[in-house]
Amino acid sequence: MRRTAVLGSAGTLIAGSLLAGGVLAPSASADGKDSGGGAEARGVRIAAALAAATGIDWKDCPADWSLPKPIQCGYVTVPVDYAKPHGRTIKIAVDRIANTGTAGERQGALLYNPGGPGGSGMRFPLRVANKSPLWTKTSKAYDFVGFDPRGVGRSAAISCADPQEFVKAPKLDPVPDSEADKRVQRKLAREYADGCKDRSGAMLPHMTTPNTARDLDVIRAALGEKKLNFLGVSYGTYLGGVYATLFPGHVRRMIVDSVVNPSREKIWYQANLDQDVAFETRWNDWKAWVARNDAAYHLGDTPQKVQEQWDTLRADAKKSPIGGVVGPAELLGFFQSAPYYDSAWTEVAGVWSKYLAGDEQALVDAAGPDLSDTAGNAALENGNAVYTAVECADAKWPTSWRKWDRDNTRLHRDYPFLTWSNAWLNLPCATWGAPQGTPLEVGAGKSLPKVLIVQSTRDAATPYEGAVELHQRLEGSRLITERGAGSHGVTGLVNPCVNDRVDAYLLKGTVDRRDVTCEPHATPKPAEAAAARKAAADLPAVH
Secondary structure (H helix, E strand, O other), X not given: OOOOOOOOOOOOOOOOOEEEOOEEEOOOOOOOOOOOOOHHHHHHHHHHHHHHHHOOOOEEOOHHHOOOOOOEEEEEEEEOOOOOOOOOEEEEEEEEEOOOOOOOOOOEEEEEEOEOOOOOOOOOOHHHHXXXXXXXXXXXXXXXXXXXXXXXXXXXXXXXXXXXXXXOOOOOOOOOOOHHHHHHHHHHHHXXXXXXXXXXXXXXXXXXXXXXXXXXXXXXXXXXXXXXXXXXXXXXXXXXXXXXXXXXXXXXEEEEEEEOOOOOOOOOHHHHHHHHHHHHHHHHHHHHHHXXXXXXXXXXXOHHHHHHHHHHHHHHHHHOOEOOOEOHHHHXXXXXXXXXXXXXXXHHHHHHHHHHOOOHHHHHHHHOOOOOOHHHHHHHHHHHHHHHHHHHHHOOOOOOHHHHHHHHHHHHHHOOOOHHHHHHHHHHHHHOOOOOOOOOOOOEOOOOOOOEEEEEOOOOOOOXXXXXXXXXXXOOOEEEEEOOOOOOOHXXXXXXXXXXXXXXXXXXXXXXXXXXXXXXXXXXXXHHHHHHHHXXXXXXXXX
16 A cells, blocks of 8 residues: 655546457456456456457657657556446556566566555566566566556546645644644644545546456557456555456456555545554564664664654654754654664664764755655655555545544554554545445456465554455455564565565466465664665655
8 A cells, every 4th residue: 555744734745358459358267356247347348348459559768758769658548437347548658668588478468556546657667677576577578558547547547636735845743733723634634635536536436446456457468468467566466356356357367565454344445544553563663673773873772762762852843843854854854764664774874873873954854845846746645645545445444533533542552653643634534525436345266377475574554464364355365474674565675585476376387285484584684774765765755
């Protein structure tokens, strides 16, 4: 799943199988939820058949997309509403880099979603262009294909607020001191929801995970692929699970990494409450690591001392925002990357250490906004808009403020790091001005090929129980557990126990006879800050 800094205070933050162009566009499998005579099922078959006949007009990518040759870009046309496939359409931006092996080695296209909702997958081909060692073997067999999901980036981007206003700082402290503070945050959340309706209202009813899964199937057809090969991380695992439910007969290979719990009871309100608990656990892990490395960072030689330093930093920034722009909300926006990703551990600790040594600018640069980066700010606002729109549209949310207040007040007592920030981020869904659906009952039987599930036990953003739940719902799936680790996005880390199995699955379709438990990847060391910053470029999207 994906997060940004505090939203509340950011609110002002053709039926049957068809042969087209020599490519078979398969119909949905008989046990798929998008099979049969439903309007959306017919719509996606029509759209996929048209896409298979049309293909993609691949060209060099525009210069401002920062995707160099030999990466190519193009668009795939999809209906806004699959129940009306001949109605209004949008274009989905896609990019690719060809497999590096021979024509005989090629196994097809591998599509990627990094999470969010709201994350762009367009950087995925760069893993091949930049010769990432983890993907050398796989790239011989597959074209790497990325895309901007509907509403994201260059795929009919939606918006909920003026981007420059969205990033202005400092914002309100997400932890309320009074009922008055809560009333202000509730007002900001209502205004943000209203802004989404005013600026993007026509798209909001259609910004759902099932529609994105249908888009994915149309992209598959446009690529000329009979079956889908897919890697989904974070929210991309929920997208993968929904696709597997709707189109089990269209799946060839699927890896889901760092898994959103797909239970209807979890999507999305409860999933966010569960996230608050898991973040506290991983925050504690990071504090213990910082304490063990006190000789490098001088932030305290026990976790408690590190926490006291955090409390002091937070209080000081609330009283007098650092550099005039970094208050508690901005601090949290920066520091929460440490519980998310081990690759952020050294950077966050290093910036904090510099601040305590008198270098205020390092923290301002890391945590404060850059109003001169208008393109970056637009991307941040768009990402948050898509996150909100999809989660609000996928499921019905509680509308009673008493419930929100009771649940988050209770959680905050024991899990204070993220709870209120997460509440304000999601509160616009309580006053959402567009239809809210019922989550799909995710699951697939024997018609689904074996899916590979990868998960660490101490993941903050997508707790381990989500992987277990999806494993139970996808018959024949295999679960690789990285025990004792918590970095979000395991397939992007160096751990041969995981990496070798990912390669074997993608290249040969093989999985272990039983689920596998791996030891954790190596813990970061203080001297690895520069390498960590480079690795961060390929992290799954977060909100």
